[in-house]
Amino acid sequence: MKLKEAVSVQDICNIIVAQHSGHGRELISGINEIHKVSPGDLTFVDFDKYYDKALQSAASVILINKKLTAPEGKVLIFTQNPFNDYNKIVKHFYKKQVSAKTMNGVVGASSIIYPGVYIGHGVKIGENCIVYPNVSIMDHTEIANGVIIQSNTVIGSDAFYYKRDNQKVFTRMESCGKVIIRNNVEIGAGCTIDRGVSGETIIGAGTKIDNLVHIGHGSTIGENCLIAAQTGIAGKVKIGNRIMIWGQVGISKDLEIGDDAIIYAQSGVIKSLDAGKTYFGSPVGEAREKMKQMAMLKYLPVWWETIVKKS
Amino acid sequence: MKLKEAVSVQDICNIIVAQHSGHGRELISGINEIHKVSPGDLTFVDFDKYYDKALQSAASVILINKKLTAPEGKVLIFTQNPFNDYNKIVKHFYKKQVSAKTMNGVVGASSIIYPGVYIGHGVKIGENCIVYPNVSIMDHTEIANGVIIQSNTVIGSDAFYYKRDNQKVFTRMESCGKVIIRNNVEIGAGCTIDRGVSGETIIGAGTKIDNLVHIGHGSTIGENCLIAAQTGIAGKVKIGNRIMIWGQVGISKDLEIGDDAIIYAQSGVIKSLDAGKTYFGSPVGEAREKMKQMAMLKYLPVWWETIVKKS
Amino acid sequence: MKLKEAVSVQDICNIIVAQHSGHGRELISGINEIHKVSPGDLTFVDFDKYYDKALQSAASVILINKKLTAPEGKVLIFTQNPFNDYNKIVKHFYKKQVSAKTMNGVVGASSIIYPGVYIGHGVKIGENCIVYPNVSIMDHTEIANGVIIQSNTVIGSDAFYYKRDNQKVFTRMESCGKVIIRNNVEIGAGCTIDRGVSGETIIGAGTKIDNLVHIGHGSTIGENCLIAAQTGIAGKVKIGNRIMIWGQVGISKDLEIGDDAIIYAQSGVIKSLDAGKTYFGSPVGEAREKMKQMAMLKYLPVWWETIVKKS
Numbered sequence: 014m015k016l017k018e019a020v021s022v023q024d025i026c027n028i029i030v031a032q033h034s035g036h037g038r039e040l041i042s043g044i045n046e047i048h049k050v051s052p053g054d055l056t057f058v059d060f061d062k063y064y065d066k067a068l069q070s071a072a073s074v075i076l077i078n079k080k081l082t083a084p085e086g087k088v089l090i091f092t093q094n095p096f097n098d099y100n101k102i103v104k105h106f107y108k109k110q111v112s113a114k115t116m117n118g119v120v121g122a123s124s125i126i127y128p129g130v131y132i133g134h135g136v137k138i139g140e141n142c143i144v145y146p147n148v149s150i151m152d153h154t155e156i157a158n159g160v161i162i163q164s165n166t167v168i169g170s171d172a173f174y175y176k177r178d179n180q181k182v183f184t185r186m187e188s189c190g191k192v193i194i195r196n197n198v199e200i201g202a203g204c205t206i207d208r209g210v211s212g213e214t215i216i217g218a219g220t221k222i223d224n225l226v227h228i229g230h231g232s233t234i235g236e237n238c239l240i241a242a243q244t245g246i247a248g249k250v251k252i253g254n255r256i257m258i259w260g261q262v263g264i265s266k267d268l269e270i271g272d273d274a275i276i277y278a279q280s281g282v283i284k285s286l287d288a289g290k291t292y293f294g295s296p297v298g299e300a301r302e303k304m305k306q307m308a309m310l311k312y313l314p315v316w317w318e319t320i321v322k323k324s
Numbered sequence: 325m326k327l328k329e330a331v332s333v334q335d336i337c338n339i340i341v342a343q344h345s346g347h348g349r350e351l352i353s354g355i356n357e358i359h360k361v362s363p364g365d366l367t368f369v370d371f372d373k374y375y376d377k378a379l380q381s382a383a384s385v386i387l388i389n390k391k392l393t394a395p396e397g398k399v400l401i402f403t404q405n406p407f408n409d410y411n412k413i414v415k416h417f418y419k420k421q422v423s424a425k426t427m428n429g430v431v432g433a434s435s436i437i438y439p440g441v442y443i444g445h446g447v448k449i450g451e452n453c454i455v456y457p458n459v460s461i462m463d464h465t466e467i468a469n470g471v472i473i474q475s476n477t478v479i480g481s482d483a484f485y486y487k488r489d490n491q492k493v494f495t496r497m498e499s500c501g502k503v504i505i506r507n508n509v510e511i512g513a514g515c516t517i518d519r520g521v522s523g524e525t526i527i528g529a530g531t532k533i534d535n536l537v538h539i540g541h542g543s544t545i546g547e548n549c550l551i552a553a554q555t556g557i558a559g560k561v562k563i564g565n566r567i568m569i570w571g572q573v574g575i576s577k578d579l580e581i582g583d584d585a586i587i588y589a590q591s592g593v594i595k596s597l598d599a600g601k602t603y604f605g606s607p608v609g610e611a612r613e614k615m616k617q618m619a620m621l622k623y624l625p626v627w628w629e630t631i632v633k634k635s
Numbered sequence: 636m637k638l639k640e641a642v643s644v645q646d647i648c649n650i651i652v653a654q655h656s657g658h659g660r661e662l663i664s665g666i667n668e669i670h671k672v673s674p675g676d677l678t679f680v681d682f683d684k685y686y687d688k689a690l691q692s693a694a695s696v697i698l699i700n701k702k703l704t705a706p707e708g709k710v711l712i713f714t715q716n717p718f719n720d721y722n723k724i725v726k727h728f729y730k731k732q733v734s735a736k737t738m739n740g741v742v743g744a745s746s747i748i749y750p751g752v753y754i755g756h757g758v759k760i761g762e763n764c765i766v767y768p769n770v771s772i773m774d775h776t777e778i779a780n781g782v783i784i785q786s787n788t789v790i791g792s793d794a795f796y797y798k799r800d801n802q803k804v805f806t807r808m809e810s811c812g813k814v815i816i817r818n819n820v821e822i823g824a825g826c827t828i829d830r831g832v833s834g835e836t837i838i839g840a841g842t843k844i845d846n847l848v849h850i851g852h853g854s855t856i857g858e859n860c861l862i863a864a865q866t867g868i869a870g871k872v873k874i875g876n877r878i879m880i881w882g883q884v885g886i887s888k889d890l891e892i893g894d895d896a897i898i899y900a901q902s903g904v905i906k907s908l909d910a911g912k913t914y915f916g917s918p919v920g921e922a923r924e925k926m927k928q929m930a931m932l933k934y935l936p937v938w939w940e941t942i943v944k945k946s
Contacts, residue, residue, distance in 0.1 A: 115750045128426045129442050129458070131751050131768035131786070146442035146460040147476070147751070149768040149786035149824075161496075164442070164460035164478040165514075165769070167786040170824035173845040173864070181859050181877045183843050185783075185821060199496065202460075202481035202516040203536075203787075205824040205846040205864075221494050223484040224516035224538050225556070225825075227846045227864045237492050242484065242516075242538045243556045243574070245847070245865045245882050255492045260556050261574045261592075263865070263883045263900055278574055279592045279606050281883075281901045295606075295901050295917075296929065302936075307607065309935035313620035314613075439737045440753050440769070457753035457771040458787070472807075475753070475771035475789040476825075510807065513771075513792035513827040514847075532805050534795040535827040535849045536867070548803050553795070553827075553849045554867045554885070566803045571867050572885045572903075589885055590903045590917050606917075618918060624931035625924075 014189045014211055015043040016106055022074055022088050025055065028105055029098040031076075035088035041074050044103055044189065045211045055102070057095035096176050100187045103211075107189035109152065110134040118150070121158070133169070139196075151208065153191040160194055163202035163224070168192050172210045172230030172248065186210055190231065195219075201226065201242070210248075217254065229266065241278070253288065263295075275300075325500045325522055326354040327417055333385055333399050336366065339416055340409040342387075346399035352385050355414055355500065356522045366413070368406035407487050411498045414522075418500035420463065421445040429461070432469070444480070450507075462519065464502040471505055474513040474535070479503050483521045483541030483559065497521055501542065506530075512537065512553070521559075528565065540577065552589070564599060574606075586611075636811045636833055637665045638728055644696055644710050647677065650727055651720040653698075657710035663696050666725055666811065667833045677724070679717035718798050722809045725833075729811035731774065732756040740772070743780070755791070761818075773830065775813040782816055785824040785846070790814050794832045794852030794870065808832055812853065817841075823848065823864070832870075839876065851888065863900070875910060885917075897922075 023037030042053035047063065050056050050072040057076035058067035067075050074088045076095035083089045092098045110117070110133075118136025120126060125143045132138070133152035142160045144150070150162075151169030162168065169192045175183035190209025194216045200206070201224035208214055209231035216222070217236035226240055229248035234240070238252060241260040246252070250264050253272035264270070264282040271288025281295030293300040294307070334348035353364035358374065361367050361383040368387035369378035378386050385399045387406035394400045403409045421428075421444075429447025431437060436454045444463035449455070453471045461467070462480030473479065480503045486494035501520025505527045511517070512535035519525055520542035527533070528547035537551055540559035545551070549563060552571040557563070561575050564583035575581070575593040582599025592606030604611035605618070645659035664675035669685065672678045672694040679698035680689035689697050696710045698717035705711045714720045732739075732755075740758025742748060747765045754760070755774035764782045766772070772784075773791030784790065791814045797805035812831025816838045822828070823846035830836055831853035838844070839858035848862055851870035856862070860874060863882040868874070872886050875894035886892070886904040893910025903917030915922035916929070 111747050111749065113750055125422050127422065127442065128424055129440060129460070129751060129769065131749065145462070145481070147440065147458050147478075147769050147787070149751070151767070151786065161482075163481045164462065165458070165476050165516075165787050165825075167769075167824040167846075170767070170785045170846060171783075173823060173843070175843055175861070182841055183859060183861065185843075201484060202478040202518075203476075203514060203538075203825060203847075205787075207824075207846070219493055221484070221486055221496075224478075224481060224518070225514075225536060225847060227825075229864070237494060239486070239494065242540070242558075243554065243865065247864075247882065260558065260576075261572070261883070265882075265900065278576065278594075279590075279901075283900075298933070302933070305936050306932045309932075309939060310617045310620075311609070311613070312939070313623075314616045317620060317623070436733050438733065438753065439735055440751060440771070456773070456792070458751065458769050458789075472793075474792045475773070476769070476787050476827075512795060513789040513829075514787075514825060514849075530804055532795070532797055532807075535789075535792065535829070536825075536847060548805060550797070550805065553851070553869075554865065571869065572883070589887065589905075590901075621928045621931075622920070622924070624934075625927050628931060628934070 014045070014103075014107060016041065019053070020106075022090065025074070025102060026090060029076075029090075029092060029101055031090050031092045031098065033074075033088050033090045034083040039074065039088050044099075044106065045072070047072070049212050055099075057099040059095040096184070096186075100184070103187040103189045107187070118154075127164075145202070151192075154194070154208075155191065156194045157196040157198075157218075159197040161199040163200065163204075165202055166200055166204040166206075168194070168200075168206050169208045170205055172207050174210050174230060174248065188230065190214065192216075195236075198222070204228075207248070223260070235272070325356070325414075325418060327352065330364070331417075333401065336385070336413060337401060340387075340401075340403060340412055342401050342403045342409065344385075344399050344401045345394040350385065350399050355410075355417065356383075358383070360523050366410075368410040370406040407495070407497075411495070414498040414500045418498070429465075438475075456513070462503075464519075465505070466502065467505045468507040468509075468529075470508040472510040474511065474515075476513055477511055477515040477517075479505070479511075479517050480519045481516055483518050485521050485541060485559065499541065501525065503527075506547075509533070515539075518559070534571070546583070636667070636725075636729060638663065641675070642728075644712065647696070647724060648712060651698075651712075651714060651723055653712050653714045653720065655696075655710050655712045656705040661696065661710050666721075666728065667694075669694070671834050677721075679721040681717040718806070718808075722806070725809040725811045729809070740776075749786075767824070773814075775830075776816070777813065778816045779818040779820075779840075781819040783821040785822065785826075787824055788822055788826040788828075790816070790822075790828050791830045792827055794829050796832050796852060796870065810852065812836065814838075817858075820844070826850075829870070845882070857894070 019040040019042045022039045055074040056072040116132045117134045118132045120138040121140035127146040129147040131149045135153040138156045139158035145164040147165045149167045154169040171188040174186045192214045195218040200222045203225045206228045207230040215233045219237040222240045223242040227245040232250040234252045235254035238256045240258045244262040246264045247266035251269040257275045259278035269285040273289045275291040277293040280297045291300040294303040330351040330353045333350045352366045356365045366385040367383040427443045428445045429443045431449040432451035434451045438457040440458040442460045446464040449467045450469035456475040458476045460478045465480040482499040485497045503525045506529040511533045514536045517539045518541040526544045530548040533551045534553040538556040543561040545563045546565035549567045551569045555573045557575045558577035562580040568586045570589035580596040584600045586602040588604040591608045602611040605614040641662040641664045644661045663677045677696040678694040738754045739756045740754045742760040743762035745762045749768040751769040753771045757775040760778045761780035767786040769787045771789045776791040793810040814836045817840040822844045825847045828850045829852040837855045841859040844862045845864040849867040854872040857876035860878045862880045866884045868886045869888035873891045879897045881900035891907040895911045897913040899915040902919045913922040916925040
């Protein structure tokens with residue numbers, strides 16, 4: 014996330030009680046995970062393997078648990094537990110504003126909001142939208158024009174994203190990202206769309222989503238896609254344009270699905286998929302091949318009797 | 325849907341600005357998709373392949389994008405875009421009545437409605453029903469006696485039904501159907517049951533549905549069925565009586581499942597199924613055969629080593 | 636469940652109009668299903684096969700549909716339909732307290748409850764919890780400290796548990812159990828967690844659950860588990876500690892999953908699983924083996940051409 018106003022390295026060090034390698038007046042304009050940083054950002058690293066990546070990243074300020082020399086133009090902040098301190102900083106600047114009020118955001122005059130809808134702080138809803146009963150739209154969600162969200166759907170739930178320590182205890186990474194829904198998107202009933210951890214979950218213009226679909230944190234869905242019921246898309250998936258996903262499909266995290274791909278029902282996608290092709294199966298393969306293989310299964314018992322037993 | 329009062333062909337032509345083949349005083353008593361029409365209905369056709377089917381159907385009035393001769397006793401209405409004009413007519417006669425009120429329907433005196441429930445316009449709920457918190461019951465849903473609906477379930481969400489144009493942009497077909505729930509049906513928490521596009525989604529008497537189940541538009545479930553959690557049933561499926569469907573099953577659209585069939589968990593049903601048989605697998609087959617095939621899978625690596633490599 | 640105050644056998648017989656084998660002043664302190672009973676409990680049996688088990692169980696009082704001799708120290712209550720009378724007794728002592736009020740339980744002062752949340756009678760919520768909008772927490776749920784429940788989740792829905800009679804008509808077994816959620820559990824959006832039928836559904840400390848997950852009646856989840864989106868766990872499953880379950884997994888009823896097991900996405904678990912192992916597939920097997928088998932599938936069409944056709 015970008016901060017509303019830049020803060021100094023010294024201000025940050027005062028919050029988390031830590032020392033830094035600079036003069037303290039360097040400014041921080043955003044807070045982001047390592048794979049999302051741009052100049053002005055603060056990030057963190059707590060793992061040998063990623064020290065180099067962090068030091069060479071675009072981030073200007075880095076929370077780190079080792080006393081290394083800061084590269085030219087960067088400031089290091091030294092702390093025992095960069096993850097926890099990063100979480101503390103996010104919480105400091107991204108305050109969840111709890112409210113007893115049901116409607117907190119800005120809603121276009123021509124849009125229709127049914128009873129029982131919760132609209133969080135900083136939410137923006139455009140014109141000609143319909144939000145059906147008992148929908149929950151969490152803080153900072155941005156909804157464009159002509160969007161329809163059916164009953165009991167949740168937009169902007171926190172990411173399912175945890176750090177596991179040596180004792181196998183999980184700590185939540187605080188979500189400070191948001192969900193962006195573009196023009197003419199339609200979302201079914203009972204869906205859940207998570208916000209990004211530090212970035213954005215985006216549903217592209219014209220995309221239509223059926224009931225009980227789950228979309229994970231930071232995923233991007235292209236334009237004019239169709240996603241059928243009970244499909245689950247994990248975090249940080251990139252889905253192109255005009256993609257058709259049938260029911261109960263599962264897509265693992267961090268994958269890319271090319272434009273115009275078609276994925277048949279109940280497929281389990283564990284690798285990135287090419288544009289324009291049709292896929293099926295769990296684990297997924299090209300549909301024609303996969304179906305040929307599945308059709309062969311019925312011969313297995315016959316083979317067993319006639320070939321294997323005799324050999 | 326049937327109209328409350330019949331309207332004339334000329335009235336319809338005034339709404340959508342179109343010309344017709346009749347004298348204009350012919351009456352229209354219903355609006356329905358081509359596979360649902362009965363005499364008195366208006367329907368539409370916009371596709372070469374279906375002209376004949378439409379002209380020979382029971383419909384009395386047909387929106388069509390070609391200047392054909394009307395068959396005896398029928399009226400044709402000529403329009404560039406029959407789909408859009410059909411949608412316009414549906415919207416004209418099936419007005420969504422948005423309300424800030426939570427309870428708009430008629431509820432039996434002995435029925436219990438928990439807080440947070442939304443009840444839309446024209447909803448009827450019988451006697452001895454329990455509707456748990458945060459359920460959304462959309463317009464025109466009919467619920468008989470002794471029905472239990474658990475928390476956060478949605479009844480009567482709009483159909484996931486779109487027309488895709490040449491530019492691969494989707495347009496929603498306006499839903500004007502409804503959901504009918506018969507006596508002693510019980511529906512779990514977090515379910516979604518879509519209304520029909522122009523017809524009815526029906527849950528038969530005594531049927532019990534677990535949590536997070538999705539039932540698509542216009543599907544019919546028989547009596548005394550059991551449907552376990554996270555099962556998804558697509559649109560226009562016909563399910564018989566006393567059928568048992570275990571968890572996470574998916575059933576594709578337009579299929580028929582015979583009485584007393586049993587479908588094991590995680591099956592993917594892509595063809596109609598016979599009465600009284602037991603099924604398993606994705607894609608589905610008879611359970612005994614399918615399980616024999618699945619059991620054979622463990623021999624594949626051995627075959628590879630001992631037979632294939634040697635041949 | 637345990638009763639608030641013990642009642643006499645005669646009191647019970649007055650409620651259901653039945654005769655008993657004792658003197659009537661024997662006390663009943665709890666009501667439980669046969670596999671859950673301890674001394675002082677009333678239970679029922681209506682099935683030849685289970686008469687012995689019931690008579691030899693720890694239960695002190697047994698509803699039974701056969702005139703047998705009571706074992707030493709036990710009382711039999713004779714009734715035509717033990718199941719229905721058991722249900723009647725549960726209903727008598729476990730009254731559902733319906734309320735138009737949204738908040739009925741006891742909530743820790745430092746906990747945050749968003750708008751639209753329903754909190755039932757007898758619910759206890761500890762300190763430092765966050766309950767997001769439109770969550771439904773049903774009667775008698777116990778939530779410890781530091782628990783997060785995201786929007787539109789349902790805790791304590793009634794069990795999906797029915798008795799089917801000779802006419803294949805289902806009767807619900809009344810749920811009088813509850814859900815217990817321990818410290819620092821986090822539950823995603825749109826989940827459903829059923830209460831036990833007569834016992835408890837328990838989510839162990841530190842366990843994290845993603846969106847749209849279903850957990851059945853009376854299941855026990857251990858500590859520090861991770862359960863990814865759209866997973867479904869049936870009734871009375873025992874899940875150990877530190878278990879990782881990926882997305883869209885299904886687990887059948889009554890199974891046990893050992894500590895530290897890992898279950899990959901879309902697996903279908905139909906047998907108990909060992910501690911410390913990694914599993915995959917539907918039906919599930921050890922992941923390494925199962926993946927080897929799946930990898931072999933691509934050779935099937937080749938085998939068909941080169942081996943089978945020639946043999």
